[in-house]
Amino acid sequence: MDNRQRLLDCALDLFSQRGYDAVGVREVVEAVGVTKPTLYHYFDSKRGLLEALLRREGSRLLTEVLRASIYQGDLVFTLETIVRAYFAYAQHATSYYRMQLGMYFSPPESEANQAIRPFANQQREIMEGVFIQAADDHGNLRGRHVRYAAGFLGTINATIGLYLNDELTLTDELVYQTVHQFMHGIFS
Amino acid sequence: MDNRQRLLDCALDLFSQRGYDAVGVREVVEAVGVTKPTLYHYFDSKRGLLEALLRREGSRLLTEVLRASIYQGDLVFTLETIVRAYFAYAQHATSYYRMQLGMYFSPPESEANQAIRPFANQQREIMEGVFIQAADDHGNLRGRHVRYAAGFLGTINATIGLYLNDELTLTDELVYQTVHQFMHGIFS
DNA sequence: GACAAAATATACCGATCGGTATATTATATA
């Protein structure tokens, strides 16, 4: 009944499967069963449709990651909580996570990348904040927060990438393994 | 003078900056200063242009990574050699690496992803082979080669991603740090 | 220089692109 939500749902499916550029507005409205003016009534442009989609889905991820990233002296615990939040979100919003990942690595001058960048930057700042705080307790981390944040997010996304390709399941054990490997390497 | 090479060069620039879908063949030929039949004389289609580009650039990366991935009992040494090969390639062929990264994470049913998948799979098999061989010497690695290969490539690409965004330089010291962190974690 | 083949250009194809002017229908409020 709510055509606005159905347009967003449909755009999410199509964008995540074939990409923002490859999907036309015509295809979106036909899949929903409405016409173009309906889409342009709710969203001013195709870009506006994408940004509304990012707001609806992306803010939920940010909220959960933000809540998970409170550092209170136990870095392993905080990182495990963060990984759990990412895994839970990727499982609950598989299509969106696939789309977000694709947009994050899309070319720098593409519309998709420009639209996702604010969300990516926020995730990144959250992660860097954790390592900056942790450096107060673990001095040898100091000055490496950029690399660590990128590396940790890279590890998380590599794992979720395997999940998206049906090569593993995101278990609670995997949360532990992921953080343990990041903290202590593959030999221990 | 070689219009075929110039078309590939130009396609590489445009695809890496704005993406395969967002760049039309018209734009490519105009940037080179030829006309469409010239492009279609060398490449049967836009997709053929992309695949020729991947063959020209991607095979070089595969050759170098393959040579770097010979395991002879010293896992740290092999991983460092591999990271060095990736870093060298990313520095030497920045545009192509950016494009490859974007295509790897592009939607599964997009042309870009389907075209890059053979190359991505080969890189992945090379990495898995290293960890499978290393498991003969380090039994505790056994059965985790998929996760480790994905995690290691994820770490490499996260680092190169920072380089592509001008947030660090790919030094020899960073090679050591990347492998050391992967092997022993961030605390040591 | 004759001639075949490769390389390039002109001019066009139908289809689709994102977007809109205008009209109509449904809905809520007074």
Next chain:
DNA sequence: TATATAATATACCGATCGGTATATTTTGTC
């Protein structure tokens, strides 16, 4: 019930999409 507004549809816009039929030029070979 009158009226304004939100929601939707019909029909269209110019531009660009990937691709091609045909003709011309260049090039290498004998």
